Amino acid sequence: MRKYLEIIKIFIKTQLAWRGDAVIQTLFTLTKILFACLLWGTIFKDRDEVAGFTINSMLSYYIISSFLRQLDMSSRVSGEISQRIRNGTFSKYMVLPVNIQGYFIAMEMGIVLFYLFLDFMTSVLWIIVFRIxxxxxxxxxxxxxxxxLILLGLFFMIQLNYYLGLLTLKYEEIGTFLMIKDNLVAFVTGSIIPLALLPxxxxxxxxxxxxxxxTYLPSMLLIGRLKGELGMGLLVLSCWCVILQAVIHVTWHNYRIKYDGVGI
Structure with a gap:
């Protein structure tokens, strides 16, 4: 456990070294909330409610979902693994005295802990600025x-990106997989529009x-809606985590012998 705590500390310090990334993350959050304010402000101009949302609950949903979406930094996991495998330096992780997947989970935790406070303060700032x-x-x-539910969701996303990264052991280029994943996840998690507005x-x-x-259900729960779906959410998400972990195990066992990179 101490080894993983050290990994978490290292990646917290790494984020402090690359402060420009933090600024860009803040600007991305601002852009999404600003877009939501302009769009829904126009839609709610002539009506008081849309699909059970008021203007305040809709903007609250966007602020919370943006906050949760920004916390998910697991796309770096698939990118890091893919790059390391392609340039032959994935051996770096194979010789470390830690579980490889555990290393990347600890890496994600360190990054999330750094951005947790920053994203929270950013969300509070935009609430004040836009008078929401x-x-x-x-x-x-x-x-x-x-x-x-949020923690379980973050764990699933780490698993998903770890699995996609491992596919580089068989497929040299996984850019198409990552592009499909990014666009699909942005839509089906309710980050673009609340799923309540869909058929x-x-x-x-x-x-x-x-x-x-x-993202969608936790955001709805935090604005006081869909309380009855929590139990089903925990069950379904837990089952998918178990299934994906089994897939990861089989994929690693079958594909690791294909890696012939050298050096660390």
Whole structure:
């Protein structure tokens, strides 16, 4: 455990060294919230409610979902693994006295912990700047339940990106996979628009997949909606984590023999 704590500390320090990335992350959050304010401000100009959302609950949803989306930095995992395998330096991780997947989970934790405070302060700043009356649950139990779902969702995304990175052991270029994943995840997690605005049949199908529970459901729970779906969310997401972990194990066992890189 101490080894992984040291990895977490190293990556927290790494983020401090690359402060320009933090500025860019802040600007991305601003752009999304600004777009949401302009778009929904126009839509709500002639109406009080859309799909059960008021203007304040809709903007609150966007602020919370943007915050959660910014916390997911796991795309770096697939990019790092792919790059290392292609240039022959993945051996660096194979000789470390830690589990490779555990290393990348610790790396993600270090990055998330750094951006957690920064993203929180950014969200508070935009609430003040845009004068948004934030709709947010006040029940500590509800906050804890949503936090558990958020952590499970972050873990699933790390697993997914770790798995996609390992595919480089068989396919030299996984850029197409990553592009499809990024665009698909942005839509099906409700980061672009709340899934409540989509056809009911589509939403019902999405409840069988993990992405519904990564960003959309936690955001809805934190604005006081869909409380009855928490249990199903934890069950479905946990099952997908177990399934994906089994897939990762089989993929690593079968593909690692294909790696012939040298050097660290």
């Amino acid at each position: 009356r934030l709709v947010f649950v006040s029940d500590p139990a509800a906050l804890l339940e949503a936090a558990v 009911e049949g589509f939403v019902t199908v999405m409840k069988a997949f993990p992405f519904y529970y990564v």
